[in-house]
Amino acid sequence: MTPPSAAAIAALKSALGDGGWTDDPAGIAPWLTEWRNRWNGHTPLMLTPRSTEQVAGAVRICAEHRVSIVPQGGDTGLVGGQIPFGEVLLSTRKLRAVRDVTPLDDAMTVEAGVTLLEAQQAAAAADRLFPLSLAAEGSATIGGVISTNAGGTAVIRYGVMRDLVLGIEAVLPDGEVFRGLKRLRKDNTGYDLKQLLIGAEGTLGVVTAATLKLFPVMRSRATAMVGLESPRAAIELLARAKAETGGGVEAFELMKRIGMAFVLANIPDTREPLESAPPWYVLIELVSGEPGAADTAMEQLLSHAFEAGLITDAAIAQNDAQRAAFWKVREEQSAAQKPEGGGWKHDVSVPVSRIADFLDDATAAVGRFHPGARVSAFGHVGDGNIHYDVLCPTGGDHPAFIARWAEGSQIVHDIVARYDGSISAEHGLGRLKTEEARRYKSPAEIRSMQAIRAALDPHRIMNPAVLF
Amino acid sequence: MTPPSAAAIAALKSALGDGGWTDDPAGIAPWLTEWRNRWNGHTPLMLTPRSTEQVAGAVRICAEHRVSIVPQGGDTGLVGGQIPFGEVLLSTRKLRAVRDVTPLDDAMTVEAGVTLLEAQQAAAAADRLFPLSLAAEGSATIGGVISTNAGGTAVIRYGVMRDLVLGIEAVLPDGEVFRGLKRLRKDNTGYDLKQLLIGAEGTLGVVTAATLKLFPVMRSRATAMVGLESPRAAIELLARAKAETGGGVEAFELMKRIGMAFVLANIPDTREPLESAPPWYVLIELVSGEPGAADTAMEQLLSHAFEAGLITDAAIAQNDAQRAAFWKVREEQSAAQKPEGGGWKHDVSVPVSRIADFLDDATAAVGRFHPGARVSAFGHVGDGNIHYDVLCPTGGDHPAFIARWAEGSQIVHDIVARYDGSISAEHGLGRLKTEEARRYKSPAEIRSMQAIRAALDPHRIMNPAVLF
Numbered sequence: 001m002t003p004p005s006a007a008a009i010a011a012l013k014s015a016l017g018d019g020g021w022t023d024d025p026a027g028i029a030p031w032l033t034e035w036r037n038r039w040n041g042h043t044p045l046m047l048t049p050r051s052t053e054q055v056a057g058a059v060r061i062c063a064e065h066r067v068s069i070v071p072q073g074g075d076t077g078l079v080g081g082q083i084p085f086g087e088v089l090l091s092t093r094k095l096r097a098v099r100d101v102t103p104l105d106d107a108m109t110v111e112a113g114v115t116l117l118e119a120q121q122a123a124a125a126a127d128r129l130f131p132l133s134l135a136a137e138g139s140a141t142i143g144g145v146i147s148t149n150a151g152g153t154a155v156i157r158y159g160v161m162r163d164l165v166l167g168i169e170a171v172l173p174d175g176e177v178f179r180g181l182k183r184l185r186k187d188n189t190g191y192d193l194k195q196l197l198i199g200a201e202g203t204l205g206v207v208t209a210a211t212l213k214l215f216p217v218m219r220s221r222a223t224a225m226v227g228l229e230s231p232r233a234a235i236e237l238l239a240r241a242k243a244e245t246g247g248g249v250e251a252f253e254l255m256k257r258i259g260m261a262f263v264l265a266n267i268p269d270t271r272e273p274l275e276s277a278p279p280w281y282v283l284i285e286l287v288s289g290e291p292g293a294a295d296t297a298m299e300q301l302l303s304h305a306f307e308a309g310l311i312t313d314a315a316i317a318q319n320d321a322q323r324a325a326f327w328k329v330r331e332e333q334s335a336a337q338k339p340e341g342g343g344w345k346h347d348v349s350v351p352v353s354r355i356a357d358f359l360d361d362a363t364a365a366v367g368r369f370h371p372g373a374r375v376s377a378f379g380h381v382g383d384g385n386i387h388y389d390v391l392c393p394t395g396g397d398h399p400a401f402i403a404r405w406a407e408g409s410q411i412v413h414d415i416v417a418r419y420d421g422s423i424s425a426e427h428g429l430g431r432l433k434t435e436e437a438r439r440y441k442s443p444a445e446i447r448s449m450q451a452i453r454a455a456l457d458p459h460r461i462m463n464p465a466v467l468f
Numbered sequence: 469m470t471p472p473s474a475a476a477i478a479a480l481k482s483a484l485g486d487g488g489w490t491d492d493p494a495g496i497a498p499w500l501t502e503w504r505n506r507w508n509g510h511t512p513l514m515l516t517p518r519s520t521e522q523v524a525g526a527v528r529i530c531a532e533h534r535v536s537i538v539p540q541g542g543d544t545g546l547v548g549g550q551i552p553f554g555e556v557l558l559s560t561r562k563l564r565a566v567r568d569v570t571p572l573d574d575a576m577t578v579e580a581g582v583t584l585l586e587a588q589q590a591a592a593a594a595d596r597l598f599p600l601s602l603a604a605e606g607s608a609t610i611g612g613v614i615s616t617n618a619g620g621t622a623v624i625r626y627g628v629m630r631d632l633v634l635g636i637e638a639v640l641p642d643g644e645v646f647r648g649l650k651r652l653r654k655d656n657t658g659y660d661l662k663q664l665l666i667g668a669e670g671t672l673g674v675v676t677a678a679t680l681k682l683f684p685v686m687r688s689r690a691t692a693m694v695g696l697e698s699p700r701a702a703i704e705l706l707a708r709a710k711a712e713t714g715g716g717v718e719a720f721e722l723m724k725r726i727g728m729a730f731v732l733a734n735i736p737d738t739r740e741p742l743e744s745a746p747p748w749y750v751l752i753e754l755v756s757g758e759p760g761a762a763d764t765a766m767e768q769l770l771s772h773a774f775e776a777g778l779i780t781d782a783a784i785a786q787n788d789a790q791r792a793a794f795w796k797v798r799e800e801q802s803a804a805q806k807p808e809g810g811g812w813k814h815d816v817s818v819p820v821s822r823i824a825d826f827l828d829d830a831t832a833a834v835g836r837f838h839p840g841a842r843v844s845a846f847g848h849v850g851d852g853n854i855h856y857d858v859l860c861p862t863g864g865d866h867p868a869f870i871a872r873w874a875e876g877s878q879i880v881h882d883i884v885a886r887y888d889g890s891i892s893a894e895h896g897l898g899r900l901k902t903e904e905a906r907r908y909k910s911p912a913e914i915r916s917m918q919a920i921r922a923a924l925d926p927h928r929i930m931n932p933a934v935l936f
Contacts, residue, residue, distance in 0.1 A: 104707055104821035105852075127711075151654050160654055162663075163631060176912040183819040185851035186619050186628055187890035188667050189897055189905050190935055191917050195630075195663035199656050218714045239572055243595075246686045246757015289714015290765070293758065351651040353572035383653035384573075422655035429657055437657050444644040448924060449659050455923035456916060467658055 001068060001086040001464075008065035009045055012088065015057045021047050031075055031091065032083060039431070041083035043070075047090045052169060052177060052208040058090060059206060060175025068464050071202035073144025074115060076136035078347075079430025081201045081466045082144065092143045095208055101126045106214040107166055107183040112143025112207050119212065128214035131158035135331050143207045149199035151426035156382035157250045157287070158215065160426070161198065167211035168194040173204065173457035181211045196452065201428050202463040204456050218287040221250075222298035223323040226305070227278025227313035231356040234282050234381060237310045238352065241284065244304070245297050251285035252382030253330050254355075259376040262336035263329050270329055276313040282381070283330050333378045334387065340374075341398045343391035344405045348416045349384040349425035358386070362415045366390055369411055370404060385425040388412060413440070431465055438468070469536060469554040469932075476533035477513055480556065483525045489515050499543055499559065500551060507899070509551035511538075515558045520637060520645060520676040526558060527674060528643025536929050539670035541612025542583060544604035546815075547898025549669045549934050550612065560611045563676055569594045574682040575634055575651040580611025580675050587680065596682035599626035603799050611675045617667035619894035624850035625718045625755070626683065628894070629666065635679035636662040641672065641925035649679045664920070669896050670931040672924050686755040689718075690766035691791045694773070695746025695781035699824040702750050702849055705778045706820065709752060712772070713765050719753035720850030721798050722823075727844040730804035731797050738797055744781040750849070751798050801846045802855065808842075809866045811859035812873045816884045817852040817893035826854070830883045834858055837879055838872060853893040856880060881908070899933055906936070 004012075013021050022028060023045050032041040049055045062069050070084040072091045095111035098118075102108065103126045110119050116137035123130035134140065134152035144150075146168070151160045158164065167182040180194050197204055228234050234254050241249045257279045263270050274281065286301070288294040298316055305311045317323040337343060350358045363375050372393030379387040390408060392401040413423045417440050429437050438446065449468045453460070472480075481489050490496060491513050500509040517523045530537050538552040540559045563579035566586075570576065571594045578587050584605035591598035602608065602620035612618075614636070619628045626632065635650040648662050665672055696702050702722055709717045725747050731738050742749065754769070756762040766784055773779045785791040805811060818826045831843050840861030847855040858876060860869040881891045885908050897905050906914065917936045921928070 102819065102821050104703060105819045106710070107819070149656050149660075155653060159631075162660070163627075172912060172916065176915075178912055178916070179910060180913070182888060182890070184817050184888075184890050184893070185623060186817045186848075186853045186893040188617050188894055189890055189892050189901075190667075190909070190913075191664055191672075191920060192617075192630070192667055193913060193916055196659055196920075199658075199660055204659075216711050216714050235572060242574070243684050244757065246684050246755070248757055287714070289712065289716055290758075290761065293761070297758070349652050349654045351570065351573045351575070353570050380654075385654045420650060420652075422650070422652050422657055424657050425652070425654040426656055433657075441658070442647060444640060444646055445648070445658075445661060447644075448640065448646070448661055451923035452659060452664075452920055455919035 003086060004044060004067040004088060005065060008061065008067045011061045011065070012045060012047060012058055015061055016047055016049060016054060020049055020054060021045060028089070031072060031089060034075055034077065034083065036078060039080040039083040041085050043084040043087060043089045045088050047088060048094045050094045052171065055171045055206050055208050056175050056177050059171045059173065062088065062461055063174050063459065066459050066461065068461050070463050071147070071206045073112065073141035073147070074139040076140045077144065077148060077430060078427045079432040081148070081428055081430030081463065085465065090206060092206065092208065093141060098122045099209065102183065103128055105183045107211055108214060109181055109209060109211045110142050111209045112141060114142050116140045116142065116145055123214050127217060129217050130212060130214055132161055132164055142210055146198055146207050146210055147200060147202050148428045151380065151385060153251045153253065153380060155380060156252055157247065162195070164213045165194060165198060165210055166213055168197055168207055169209040170197050170205040170207045173462050178205065181209060183211055201430060201466050203453060203467045204462060216289065218289060219291045220288045220294035222286045222294040223317040223326055224284045224298055224302060225273040225315050225326045226282050226284065226302065226311045227274045227276055228280045228282060228311050230280060231359050233310045234280060235352060235355060237282065237305055238382060240305065241301055244301055245286055248286050248288055248294065248297060249284070249382060250287045251283065253283040253379065254381040255281040255330060255333060255378045256376060258374060259333045259378050260329060262340055262376065263332045266336045266339045267332045270332065271325065273326055273329060274313045274315060278312055283326050333376065337376060337389060337391060341392050343389050344408050346388040346409060346412050347425050347427045348386055348388055348421055348423055350416060350419040350421035352381070352384045354419040355381055355384060355386065358415060358419050358421070362388060362412050365411050365415060366408065369408055370401065372396060429467060434467055471554060472512060472535040472556060473533060476529065476535045479529045479533070480513060480515060480526055483529055484515055484517060484522060488517055488522060489513060499540060499557060502543055502545065502551065504546060507548040507551040509553050511552040511555060511557045513556050515556060516562045518562045520639065523639045523674050523676050524643050524645050527639045527641065530556065530929055531642050531927065534927050534929060536932050538931050539615070539674045541580065541609035541615070542607040544608045545612065545616060545898060546895045547900040549616070549896055549898030549931065553933065558674060560674065560676065561609060566590045567677065570651065571596055573651045575679055576682060577649055577677060577679045578610050579677045580609060582610050584608045584610065584613055591682050595685060597685050598680060598682055600629055600632055610678055614666055614675050614678055615668060615670050616896045619848065619853060621719045621721065621848060623848060624720055625715065632681045633662060633666060633678055634681055636665055636675055637677040638665050638673040638675045641930050646673065649677060651679055669898060669934050671921060671935045672930060684757060686757060687759045688756045688762035690754045690762040691785040691794055692752045692766055692770060693741040693783050693794045694750050694752065694770065694779045695742045695744055696748045696750060696779050698748060699827050701778045702748060703820060703823060705750065705773055706850060708773065709769055712769055713754055716754050716756055716762065716765060717752070717850060718755045719751065721751040721847065722849040723749040723798060723801060723846045724844060726842060727801045727846050728797060730808055730844065731800045734804045734807045735800045738800065739793065741794055741797060742781045742783060746780055751794050801844065805844060805857060805859060809860050811857050812876050814856040814877060814880050815893050815895045816854055816856055816889055816891055818884060818887040818889035820849070820852045822887040823849055823852060823854065826883060826887050826889070830856060830880050833879050833883060834876065837876055838869065840864060897935060902935055
C-alpha cells in the first residue's frame, strides 16, 4: 500500500479540524487491535468526524488523493475488517445523535456511533423494542452492526440486522451522500441500495446513520434450560416449539457438555443449571404479547417434550436472577475457552435440518485429522448458526495445534459447504476469511461482486483489503 | 429499438426447440396486455423455456446478439414492466417445479413460474404458512412477485417479498447462472446479490427459482370490521393493537365511505358491513399461536378502543363466511371504481404517523386542482401503503379528467415526497413511473443504480425501458 501523501494528510487534517483527527500513536493504539489479539494494525492518521458532512468531506479528499480508508465502529469485529494496515482509519464513533424516535412508525433514526445498547435503550424509553442483541452490545455501534449485518441471539424471531433496517444514510466512495433515511415499510422505486451497504464491511461507503425498525414490548417472557441426548432431539424440539407458540420462540441456544464444563471451571459465579449434567443443553426463551402467556406456553411445551422423549431434564427460570444465570453460562461459552488455550474458531451456519449431520461429520473428520482435539459447539441453533470451536487435546502441544488451524478449518468448512452452509454466518469475511471464501463462491458470484464494487468505487479506496 | 436479427431469432428458436417458443400473434396476444388495458405491446418472439438451463441458453444468445429481453411472470403487473415493445418476451411461466419443501428449515424452493397461490398450497401441505397474499395470487408467479418485491395484505406481520426470500437462482445478463438457493438465515460472505435482484423488475437478470421462508400455521384468527371518525383514530388504534397483541396484527386495512359505497353499488353479493355506515372503516385481523387467543385479544382490543373513543362501531366475524364478506368489500375496492369511470391511481406510501396529514393535504390539493373530484383512499395502512385513487366528479367530463392525470398525479406525488414517502409502494416503476421517479430521486442515487446496472448488464439488454 502506498502511504497517503503529505498533501492528502494535510488536507484531511484541515477538513476535520481540531479534535477531528489524531496522529498520536498512543491515542490511536487502542483502535489498532481487538479483543482476540489477532490483529495489530498501523495507520498514519485516525479521523473522528462529528457529522455526516465531515465524513463526506474526508472521503472526498481521500477519493481525490487516492487514499485508502478503513471505516471503524466500536472495534468489536472478530475478522479484522476494522483494522487498518497503512490505510487512514475513519472512526464513526463520534456520530452520536439519536436523531428521532417515532413510536407510531415503529421507527427510530440513530447515527452510526450510537452503541447497540444505547439504541436498545432509546427504543425502550419510547415503550418499544429494538430486538438485536449480542454479547458486545455495550461497545458495538450501529454503523458497524449494519456493515457486518450482525445477528445475535434473537434472530429466530426478529431476523438479522438486514431485516431491521428501514433506511440508511451513507457517504459513498466518491464522497457523495446517499440520503436514504426512509421510515417506509414499502418502497419499490428501483434497486434497494441500502441492501448493498448492509454487510458490505465498509467497502462501498461509510454508513453515517440508519432508521431502524422497532417492535412492541412483549408482556411475558419465559426462560428454560433443558437437557437433551442429542442435537437431533434439539432440532425436533425447536420445530415443536415454533409450531406450538406460533412464532413465539425468541432464543434457542444449543450447548454441549464440554462447553458447559469449561464455563463451570473457568468462569467465576457460575453453577451447573441442571443436576443431571446432560450431554447437550438448550436454553429456550419464549415471549408473548399476553401477560403470563409465555409461562403457560413454556410449561406446555416442556411437558409435551418430556412425553415425546425429546428432553431428559428441564428447569424454568423462576426470576430474573435465574434467567440471568442461564444466559451467563451461554454467553461465557467463548470466553471460557481461553484458559483452555484457545483453538480453531468457526462461525458457520447450515440449514437447521442439517445441524446434527454436520456436527457428526465435522467432529468425526476433526477427530481423524487431529486425534484428541476437543470440540465445543454452541450457538444459535434456532437459525442454523453454530460456533464450532476446536480446542487442543488436553496436555497436547498447543503451538503445534494452532499451526494446523488453517488446514483444520478447511476440513470443517468443506463439510459446511457440502451442507450448503456458510463459512461466515455472522462475523463477516474481513481480512481473515476473504481469501478462503473464494474457494466456496462461484466465479459468477465473485465477478458480479467485483463489478459492482468497481462501479461504485473505481479506485478501490474503501477498505481495499476486505472482500473481493 | 433495433429489431432482433434473423440470425438471433433463428438461434433462439433452435436453442429452445419445439414448444419452447412461438411467433404466432394469436398465441402471443394474451401476454401483450394486462387487466387495466393500459399497455398493448408487441414482440417478434415469445420464449417459454422449461428449465434454468434453457433460460441461460436464451439469455446467452441475446447477450451475444445484443437482443433486448423483457422477462414476464404471470402478467399481473400494473406498471407495464412485463410488456415488450419490440423486445423478445421471455416468459418464466413454464418453470413449474416445487423443488423441495423442508419443514425443519421452514423453507421451500420453488421455480419462478409457480403461482403465489400454489406456493401457499405447497407450504400448507407441509403444515407451514407462506404468508404473502395479494388479490392476483392465482395468476401472479413467484418470479414476478420477487422481481417486483410485491407486498399485499400481511406485510405488517410478515414483511414484503424481500423479507421472505432466503435464496435466489437467476440467470444474469451475460447468461451465467447465479446459484444462490441457500436455506440459511445467516450468511455474511460478501454482498447479498439476491437483494439486488429482488425488486429489480427484470433489469439485472431472470429469476428462475427461489428459496422462500415458511412460518408456523397460526392456531387462531379473529377478523373484525370497525367504524371510525377519521384516519387519525385508525393510526392510534393500530398502535394500540400492535402493543396489546405483541405483534399479532396480521392485517389492518383502511377504507373510506365513498369506496365502500362504490363496492355496495357496483359489486354483486356485497352488503354493508356496519349498520351505522361510518365515514371510515378498518378491517383488522389478529392471529395467535394459541387456539382461541386471537378472539379474546380482539374482544379486549375493541372493548378498550370503544372506551377510548377510537371506534364508533364494530362487528367481529363469527364464521368464515362473514370473514370472507369483510375481505370481499376490501378486495373489491379497486374493481368497484371501474363502473364509476376509473381515475387517477396512486400506489403510494408514507410513514404511518403521517397518513392522516397526507390524506388531508392531498385531498385539499386535489380539490383545488380539480373541484368535485372524488377521492377513494384505501389500503394497507398498517404499513403506510395507501392506494389513493382520484375519480372524475359525478357527471363530469371524463376524457377531460383523464387528460389531467399526469398533472394531478404530480400534485399528489409532490405531497408524498414532502412526507418522505414513496411514489410506488408496491407496484414498482415499470414503464409507467420510471421517468416520473427521476423527479424524486437524488442524482447520487440514480447514478449509483446506473453504475450497478451498467456493471452487470453492459449492453443493457435486460428490460431496457424499465428503471434507470
